[in-house]
Amino acid sequence: MKKVFDLDADYQPEIFEFNDKFKTSVKEIIARYPEGKQQSAVMPLLDLVQRQVAEEGAKSTPVYGGWVSRAAMDHVAKVLDMHKVKVYEVASFYSMYNTAPVGKYLVQFCSTTPCWLRGSEGIIKATTEHLGIGVGETTVDGKFSLMEVECLGACVNAPMVQINDDYYEDLTADSMTQILDRLSEDLKPTIGSQTGRKASMPCSGTTCLKEQAKKAGVA
Numbered sequence: 150m151k152k153v154f155d156l157d158a159d160y161q162p163e164i165f166e167f168n169d170k171f172k173t174s175v176k177e178i179i180a181r182y183p184e185g186k187q188q189s190a191v192m193p194l195l196d197l198v199q200r201q202v203a204e205e206g207a208k209s210t211p212v213y214g215g216w217v218s219r220a221a222m223d224h225v226a227k228v229l230d231m232h233k234v235k236v237y238e239v240a241s242f243y244s245m246y247n248t249a250p251v252g253k254y255l256v257q258f259c260s261t262t263p264c265w266l267r268g269s270e271g272i273i274k275a276t277t278e279h280l281g282i283g284v285g286e287t288t289v290d291g292k293f294s295l296m297e298v299e300c301l302g303a304c305v306n307a308p309m310v311q312i313n314d315d316y317y318e319d320l321t322a323d324s325m326t327q328i329l330d331r332l333s334e335d336l337k338p339t340i341g342s343q344t345g346r347k348a349s350m351p352c353s354g355t356t357c358l359k360e361q362a363k364k365a366g367v368a
């Protein structure tokens with residue numbers, strides 16, 4: 150999905166500063182890098198921006214999620230003594246940085262081949278119908294935003310979605326809408342496989358070579 154990146158949009162706030170809690174993390178992160186290489190901290194600092202904004206957004210009405218504003222990118226550039234455009238380049242390249250406002254729960258649908266073969270289109274359809282919004286949109290109460298992304302590395306338990314920091318796997322239309330219902334009440338759904346599958350074991354349950362040998366009549 151094409152990422153929104155409008156540095157002059159009306160929704161851009163005038164200022165951004167890390168609050169006291171996040172300032173401590175900023176110092177710790179920068180200290181991990183050798184002298185003169187502090188600019189390497191740009192990615193974790195942009196992540197901290199999003200987490201601070203998400204915390205603020207959770208207390209706001211309507212609620213909103215974590216995103217990286219122009220003011221925040223400029224602030225990170227100042228903290229790391231680097232050109233603003235270099236920070237813009239990083240933030241606009243990676244899908245994990247939201248460069249426009251998003252809902253409190255950002256649903257990222259994986260629709261790359263393994264998830265698509267296992268029914269990601271049905272998961273997207275169930276979600277858009279349940280929430281009444283399309284991909285790229287946010288619900289009016291600020292709770293949910295939808296976006297489509299490329300492979301999230303959990304193909305073995307396809308189809309799956311990422312919502313904020315959590316993965317939900319082995320989805321069906323029903324389990325997806327149950328997850329949305331719990332989140333809409335700010336309750337924590339069960340993360341990971343929705344069928345109880347452990348890691349990448351077969352859908353039919355665990356197997357072992359002994360069992361296979363017995364079936365083959367060679368045990």
Ligand code: FES
Nearest residue numbers: 259264300303304
């Ligand atoms: S294709 Fe969906 S997680 Fe890899």
